[in-house]
Amino acid sequence: MARYKIVIEYDGTPFHGWQRQDGYDSVQQHVEESMVPFLKHAVAVHCAGRTDAGVHALGQVVHFDTDRDIDCFRLQECMNFYLNSVPICVLSIEKVPETFHARLSPIERSYVYKILNRRGKATIDANRVWVVSAKLDENKMHSAAQCLVGKHDFSSFRAVGCQQKSPIKTINRISIERYNDLIEITVAAKSFLYHQVRNIVGSLKLVGSGKWTENDFCTIFEAKDRTLAGPTAPACGLYFVGAVY
Amino acid sequence: MARYKIVIEYDGTPFHGWQRQDGYDSVQQHVEESMVPFLKHAVAVHCAGRTDAGVHALGQVVHFDTDRDIDCFRLQECMNFYLNSVPICVLSIEKVPETFHARLSPIERSYVYKILNRRGKATIDANRVWVVSAKLDENKMHSAAQCLVGKHDFSSFRAVGCQQKSPIKTINRISIERYNDLIEITVAAKSFLYHQVRNIVGSLKLVGSGKWTENDFCTIFEAKDRTLAGPTAPACGLYFVGAVY
Numbered sequence: 001m002a003r004y005k006i007v008i009e010y011d012g013t014p015f016h017g018w019q020r021q022d023g024y025d026s027v028q029q030h031v032e033e034s035m036v037p038f039l040k041h042a043v044a045v046h047c048a049g050r051t052d053a054g055v056h057a058l059g060q061v062v063h064f065d066t067d068r069d070i071d072c073f074r075l076q077e078c079m080n081f082y083l084n085s086v087p088i089c090v091l092s093i094e095k096v097p098e099t100f101h102a103r104l105s106p107i108e109r110s111y112v113y114k115i116l117n118r119r120g121k122a123t124i125d126a127n128r129v130w131v132v133s134a135k136l137d138e139n140k141m142h143s144a145a146q147c148l149v150g151k152h153d154f155s156s157f158r159a160v161g162c163q164q165k166s167p168i169k170t171i172n173r174i175s176i177e178r179y180n181d182l183i184e185i186t187v188a189a190k191s192f193l194y195h196q197v198r199n200i201v202g203s204l205k206l207v208g209s210g211k212w213t214e215n216d217f218c219t220i221f222e223a224k225d226r227t228l229a230g231p232t233a234p235a236c237g238l239y240f241v242g243a244v245y
Numbered sequence: 246m247a248r249y250k251i252v253i254e255y256d257g258t259p260f261h262g263w264q265r266q267d268g269y270d271s272v273q274q275h276v277e278e279s280m281v282p283f284l285k286h287a288v289a290v291h292c293a294g295r296t297d298a299g300v301h302a303l304g305q306v307v308h309f310d311t312d313r314d315i316d317c318f319r320l321q322e323c324m325n326f327y328l329n330s331v332p333i334c335v336l337s338i339e340k341v342p343e344t345f346h347a348r349l350s351p352i353e354r355s356y357v358y359k360i361l362n363r364r365g366k367a368t369i370d371a372n373r374v375w376v377v378s379a380k381l382d383e384n385k386m387h388s389a390a391q392c393l394v395g396k397h398d399f400s401s402f403r404a405v406g407c408q409q410k411s412p413i414k415t416i417n418r419i420s421i422e423r424y425n426d427l428i429e430i431t432v433a434a435k436s437f438l439y440h441q442v443r444n445i446v447g448s449l450k451l452v453g454s455g456k457w458t459e460n461d462f463c464t465i466f467e468a469k470d471r472t473l474a475g476p477t478a479p480a481c482g483l484y485f486v487g488a489v490y
Contacts, residue, residue, distance in 0.1 A: 009369065010368050011368045011371065058369070076364075076365075077364075080364075080365045080366070084366070087368040087369070087371055089365040089366055089367070089368045090365060091363070091365065118336070119321070119322075119325075120254075120321075120325045120334040120335060121325070121334055122334070123254050123255050123256045123333060123334045124254065124255075124256045124301055124332070124373060124484075126256065126332055128369060239369075
């Protein structure tokens with residue numbers, strides 16, 4: 001048996017998320033089905049970051065096992081051929097040690113969240129950004145976000161449906177940068193709670209618009225109470241950037 | 246009578262170009278029709294850069310005249326309301342002197358052309374880039390392109406259907422930069438021939454892939470013969486960036 005690592009990019013807009021669900025169109029199903037014509041056997045892949053409906057991936061990482069001796073380049077070409085009708089693209093495939101696990105091995109994962117900060121909807125970036133019309137102060141957002149760095153209880157930013165046992169997570173870095181009307185929030189951690197990034201962004205938006213002070217943000221974070229924090233930012237602005245192994 | 250300047254962003258994918266054409270969906274028609282509910286009279290707008298079908302605009306500039314005393318902010322909100330179902334967004338509206346003319350007054354226009362240089366189609370950037378799978382050397386492309394700077398006869402990059410009297414144009418700047426898999430070709434000039442940017446890009450791609458040397462490119466440019474130059478790059482990678490007045 002040999003293990004292979006695949007890096008995948010996708011536009012999450014038309015899918016009901018990464019994970020296979022009966023009766024719904026998932027990225028996982030398309031990826032797995034695109035491998036069968038080449039592998040000649042059914043396959044189940046494991047991924048680094050399960051994305052929700054509408055969330056995009058720039059570098060989703062998956063692994064799979066096979067007994068067949070495969071040519072990575074030919075498998076990639078085959079998958080991209082069968083994925084041609086959906087917005088999913090295989091960027092690379094490589095053989096990895098059998099100890100490699102896409103979900104369990106990452107030492108760091110990163111996400112970027114994109115806010116288009118202007119009046120008027122997105123056109124070229126439709127479904128790829130959250131449009132916020134209130135003028136946001138990205139410096140205040142960046143400054144407030146720094147209290148999240150390190151090992152903390154993230155209950156204030158944990159979705160109700162989160163299945164993880166502990167709300168304790170360690171954020172390695174978070175930065176907020178503006179490029180004209182575009183604000184990018186980049187977050188890196190070994191792992192994340194369900195909706196953690198979108199919940200953080202929903203609250204940082206309140207700092208940016210002046211509804212909350214930076215101190216309010218940190219106080220609400222420390223309260224470990226989801227009901228005190230801001231709403232969940234929409235899925236369409238979120239991108240799984242990649243995983244470091 | 247007063248004259249107003251409007252800056253507009255659009256995704257060109259669903260339109261048969263900027264210009265009104267009977268029986269076809271044009272950006273101009275949507276823009277003009279979105280103004281009528283507010284202005285209460287028919288209006289004809291003039292634009293800085295007529296874009297072809299599939300070409301995008303980050304900062305298209307138009308002007309129009311009206312006898313009505315209008316509130317620019319309210320007109321912008323009204324237009325964006327009526328434009329809600331199409332990927333067009335009004336970014337700003339301001340009153341300008343009657344000597345201002347969107348098409349005749351620019352001292353400089355600029356375009357950017359985006360190439361996604363990788364194997365495998367675009368997903369998140371579908372319809373927003375030209376995907377070129379052959380590895381391109383952006384430094385050679387940049388170097389070759391510098392022979393275009395200045396006042397020259399651009400017959401080698403002029404479309405057959407170009408209605409301008411003279412093939413002489415002055416390119417102020419052209420630069421080719423790479424950001425990972427993305428190559429951006431930025432060109433600035435007072436005005437352009439029909440398909441000039443797309444024809445230049447189609448030939449620069451041949452330099453980048455190694456089919457032509459930098460010297461080949463400049464020799465073909467100097468030959469003033471469209472038949473010697475490369476094919477026209479696809480519309481979807483081109484963006485009208487803006488005009489300087």
